[in-house]
Amino acid sequence: MTTFAEAFARQAASDLEAFEYLSRSNLPACHRLHYLQMWLEKLCKAYIWLTDDMEDLRWTHNVVAKVLPLMIREHWRRIGFSQPPNLSEIREICREIDLLHPQVDDGGRRPDNVEYPWKDGRGNVFFPAAPPRPFSVLQRLEKSPTGRKLRKAAIVLTRERPIHVKGLH
Amino acid sequence: MLTHSKAVHMPNKEDVAKVLANAHRVTDPEITRIVRLVGENEQDPNEPIKLLEVNAATPPSGVVPIAFAPDPPDIPYPSIVIEVTPDEYAQIVDGKLMLPKGWTIEEVLYSSE
Numbered sequence: 001m002t003t004f005a006e007a008f009a010r011q012a013a014s015d016l017e018a019f020e021y022l023s024r025s026n027l028p029a030c031h032r033l034h035y036l037q038m039w040l041e042k043l044c045k046a047y048i049w050l051t052d053d054m055e056d057l058r059w060t061h062n063v064v065a066k067v068l069p070l071m072i073r074e075h076w077r078r079i080g081f082s083q084p085p086n087l088s089e090i091r092e093i094c095r096e097i098d099l100l101h102p103q104v105d106d107g108g109r110r111p112d113n114v115e116y117p118w119k120d121g122r123g124n125v126f127f128p129a130a131p132p133r134p135f136s137v138l139q140r141l142e143k144s145p146t147g148r149k150l151r152k153a154a155i156v157l158t159r160e161r162p163i164h165v166k167g168l169h
Numbered sequence: 170m171l172t173h174s175k176a177v178h179m180p181n182k183e184d185v186a187k188v189l190a191n192a193h194r195v196t197d198p199e200i201t202r203i204v205r206l207v208g209e210n211e212q213d214p215n216e217p218i219k220l221l222e223v224n225a226a227t228p229p230s231g232v233v234p235i236a237f238a239p240d241p242p243d244i245p246y247p248s249i250v251i252e253v254t255p256d257e258y259a260q261i262v263d264g265k266l267m268l269p270k271g272w273t274i275e276e277v278l279y280s281s282e
Contacts, residue, residue, distance in 0.1 A: 049217075049234035049249050051269045057233060065228045070235050070250055077192050078240050087197050091226055165217075165236045165247050 004058065005164055009046035015039035016158050029138050030114040030128035036141075037100040037114065040064050040154060047071055047164045061101045065094040072153045074163060089146040096137035182211070185244055186218045190278040193250070199226040201255065203279040209271045217247040219272060221261070227252045232261075232268060 002010075016039045022032035044067035048057050057063070069090045076085055098104045102113040111118035114135070117127040126132055141147040157163065183205075190203040206219035217236060234249045251268075253261065260266035262274075 047235050047237070049236040049269075051234075062228070062230060063233070066230050066233050066252070067235055069227075070252060073193070073196055074237050074250075077196065085196070088199070088226060095228070163237050163240070165238050 004050070005046045008042045009158070009162060009164060012039050012042035012046060013158050015042060016155065028129040029135055030131070033100050033135055033138060034114040034128075037064075037097055039158070040068060040094075040097055041101075043154065043158055044068055044071070046162075049165075062098050062104050064097045065091060068094045068097075068150075068154065071157060071163075072150060075153050075157055075161070078161075078163065085149065086146045089144070090150055093137060093140050093147055093150055096140070100135070100137065179214075179245055182218055182246060185246055186220065187278055189218065189244060189248060190220055193220070193222060194279050197224065199224050200279070201225070201281045202258065202277065204277050205275045206251075206268065206272045207275040208269075214246060217249045219249045220251070220278070221258070221268075221274070222250060222252045223255055223258045224252050225255055227254055229254045229257060231257065232266065234269060 015035050019032050019035035019039050022035055025031075041061060041064055044063045045058060047067060048063070050057060069087055072090060073085070073087060099106065099110050099112075100114045102116045102118075105111050105113070111120070112126070112128075112131060112135075114128045117125055119125050120132075124132075141151050186205050190205075194200050194203060200222050202223040204221045206221050208216060208219065210216045219234075232251055232253065234251050237248045237250075239245050239247050253266075257266055261268060
């Protein structure tokens with residue numbers, strides 16, 4: 001019987017495929033970032049140890065900054081990464097990934113997201129396919145050394161070397 | 170039948186918990202405290218080693234246990250890490266923020282103070 005942990009891991013792998021497919025397209029960046037956020041959120045949920053009193057964690061959206069840095073740290077420990085990783089920057093990028101979801105907005109300070117239109121403090125309305133400025137997390141993931149390491153580690157954890165407890169919940 | 174010389178040496182959970190805690194402390198300088206948690210089935214080898222880590226850099230989003238499969242030979246047990254802020258840790262100690270049912274603080278493995 002498939003457990004929730006396995007189901008989240010397998011759906012994360014499918015979301016990763018969608019992310020890569022969209023990355024090769026000319027569609028606006030919001031679409032691939034939407035799948036990036038969904039991929040990493042589900043990957044994180046495959047690792048959360050849920051007890052009966054913690055079921056809500058399965059459906060919350062604000063988990064990437066809390067969970068993914070520790071997954072990457074453990075992955076790097078296991079492969080014997082020679083250089084200490086910059087976990088502070090990893091955490092910053094992960095927070096930006098959480099903020100891509102419309103329900104995560106830092107108390108209204110970050111209404112920009114990759115799914116729904118939003119209004120800024122001056123009343124101007126924007127939508128994800130044509131944001132007022134490019135989503136900065138994309139630049140960090142593709143151009144910064146730490147961002148590239150994060151993406152590589154997340155791909156390995158999704159496809160090649162999962163380290164979650166398979167029988168988990 | 171295994172002879173004594175061929176028996177597989179399984180390090181105990183206490184020692185493995187210290188190895189893991191040390192690796193985390195070295196990798197992440199923001200950690201200020203690591204404590205070992207224990208549950209009701211701690212003698213069961215399938216029961217994970219549980220570390221509660223205090224880190225001001227983590228988001229204040231409560232108790233989120235993250236589980237990892239064993240990594241033999243060094244880490245032959247599954248493990249769980251819970252990372253909380255210093256304020257959340259104080260709430261746990263005061264009983265205002267709850268750990269998963271049956272889990273209690275056992276010993277401090279690292280403290281920067």
